[in-house]
Structures are given as structure tokens and as C-alpha cells.
Amino acid sequence: MLLDGAVAVVTGAGTGIGREISLRLAADGADVVLTGRSTEAMEEVAELVRSAGRRALPVAMDLRDPASIEAAARAAEAEFGRVDVLVNNSGVGGPSKPMWEIDLEEWEDTFRVNVTGTFLACKAFLPGMVARKSGSVVVVGSVTGKRPLVNRTPYAASKTALIGMVRTLAWEVGAYGIRVNLVSPGGVEGERINWVLEQQAAARNITVEQARADFAEGSPLKRLVDAGDVADTVAYLASSRAAAITGDDINVSAGLAMY
Structure with missing residues (x-):
């Protein structure tokens, strides 16, 4: 099992890609801290994780609220004693209209969740990895961060920002044995x-x-792309089989993007 005994945190774990990632990590042997705003959806995923023989801890967390992120990090540490893998999956799609029709609030909320939320999650969970000198961070971006999608400028800009964040963070934590990578899905069913x-x-x-x-x-x-395709790639990057991969951006797009 690729992640036998590891402890993984997944943001946005209740639905969609986050749900599939959580179940894939559990199937590969990880205990999973499920975070997100919908506790009802996470409870269902938690039961599926437990039925796979792994432990699950659903924790309410809002990426717009730094206090809730810090509380989730404390809860994970209290329950499991450590976090080995952080999967920054949660994000919002933002508005769909020409840039000049977008409100400032819509623009800022897209960045607040997709970029600042990722920063805050890393800030909360990385200190434990740094202290233990091991860990893996996987960020779910999008091919829209690398190719145009008309009427989606806030989303595209936020996903492009994640590429720079991952590459720089990989250098900052590499000396501590921590890897940081990005997965860029195409259109996911x-x-x-x-x-x-x-x-x-x-x-x-x-x-x-x-x-x-x-x-x-x-x-x-x-x-x-199927959500399971993305989950398989995330699980690989989280595992020791990707020990020499960091600062990278892997497309899971059925060839929609090749760079």
C-alpha cells in the first residue's frame, strides 16, 4: 500500500474530486482528516473511509476563516499526532462573465479561497512537517491556469498563482525533506x-x-477527465514512489494541456 499508516488532510473532502481523493488515499492505506464546510457530506465520506479499514476525522473548516483552519490543524494533531500529507483541493469557480463586468467582491473571493486559502492551509499544517523533516503537499490547480478560458479571468489568474506558489514553496521546504507538487486537471466530469x-x-x-x-x-x-484519474495522481505524488518529484506541475487533462 503506497501510503500505509500515513495521515493525510484533504480540503474540500466531501464532494467531487476531494471525495475521490479521500477514498483513494484511504484505499492506499492512509488515515484521512476530511475538511470542508459541509459536515453532512464529509460524514458520508468518513464512513466509506472507515469501511476501507482506515481512520477518518471529519472537521468543519472554511478556507475564508483562518481561525477554523488553525483549529482543524490542532484537531488533526490531537487525533493522530502528526500530518504526513496535505492535499489542497478545495476551491471555487468564481464568476463567469467578461472581466469588466466582474465585481471586486467576486474577484477577491475567488482569490480568497483558491490562493489565500491554500496559503493559510499550508501555513497551518507545514510547521509539523518541518519539525519532523518529512511530508508531502499536493495542490489541485487547473489547466485553466495555463491556457485561456473565456469569461473566467479570476479563476484563471488564481490557478496561475498556485503554480508560482508551489514552485517557490518547494524550494523553501526542500531542505526539510518535504515535497510540494501541483496537479492540473482538465475538465473533470x-x-x-x-x-x-x-x-x-x-x-x-x-x-x-x-x-x-x-x-x-x-x-x-x-x-x-474522471475525478478518479485526478485522485490516482494525487495519491502517487503523496507517496514515496514520487520521492524525487517536487516543484512539479502534472497535467491530468486527457492531453488538453501538454506544458
Whole structure:
């Protein structure tokens, strides 16, 4: 088992990619601290983790609230004694409209969660890893941080910011035996990509089916990505099999992005 006995924290663990990551880490042997705003969704995931024979700790945490992040870090340390893996998965899609129509509050909230929230989570959980001189941090970004997605400037800019954060942080913690990497998914099947395609269809005056086909056409495999594909890559980066990988950005996009 790739992560036998490890303790992993996953943000946004109740639904979507976060749910799949949590279950994949548990299947690979990790105990999982499930964090997010929806405790009901996390309780369901916790039961699935336990049914896989691993321990689970659901903790309410809001990336907009530094105090709740610090409290989650204390709860994880109290329950498990350490954290070996931090998966910064949680994020928001932000508005979908031309930049000049975006409110300042919408712009700042996108960065507040996607960038500042990632910073605050790292700030809360990294000191224990630094003290133990081991650990792995995986950040879930997006190929939109590297290629345009019309009417999504706050989201694109926030995901680009994560690339710089990961590369620099990898240098800051490398001497302590900690690795930091980014996973950039393409369009992942689920509610969020459905919403994006609806917005794109409305903006272009085409059907949602056509918007989906156009999106998939940019991939050599002509398909979107399953959340499980992302989870498998995160689990690999979290494990010792990726011992020589840090500061990297791995696309899980069915070829939508190749750089």
C-alpha cells in the first residue's frame, strides 16, 4: 500500500474530486482528516473511509476563516499526532462573465479561497512537517491556469498563482525533506464542469451539448477527465514512489494541456 499508516488532510473532502481523493488515499492505506464546510457530506465520506479499514476525522473548516483552519490543524494533531500529507483541493469557480463586468467582491473571493486559502492551509499544517523533516503537499490547480478560458479571468489568474506558489514553496521546504507538487486537471466530469459548459454555451449562443463537444475536441483522447484519474495522481505524488518529484506541475487533462 503506497501510503500505509500515513495521515493525510484533504480540503474540500466531501464532494467531487476531494471525495475521490479521500477514498483513494484511504484505499492506499492512509488515515484521512476530511475538511470542508459541509459536515453532512464529509460524514458520508468518513464512513466509506472507515469501511476501507482506515481512520477518518471529519472537521468543519472554511478556507475564508483562518481561525477554523488553525483549529482543524490542532484537531488533526490531537487525533493522530502528526500530518504526513496535505492535499489542497478545495476551491471555487468564481464568476463567469467578461472581466469588466466582474465585481471586486467576486474577484477577491475567488482569490480568497483558491490562493489565500491554500496559503493559510499550508501555513497551518507545514510547521509539523518541518519539525519532523518529512511530508508531502499536493495542490489541485487547473489547466485553466495555463491556457485561456473565456469569461473566467479570476479563476484563471488564481490557478496561475498556485503554480508560482508551489514552485517557490518547494524550494523553501526542500531542505526539510518535504515535497510540494501541483496537479492540473482538465475538465473533470461533475457539477462544476456542467456549470462551466452551461455558461460557455450561453455566452456563445450554442447548445450545452455543442459546448461539451467543443471542449472535448481540444483533447487528443476526445474526452473529459474522471475525478478518479485526478485522485490516482494525487495519491502517487503523496507517496514515496514520487520521492524525487517536487516543484512539479502534472497535467491530468486527457492531453488538453501538454506544458
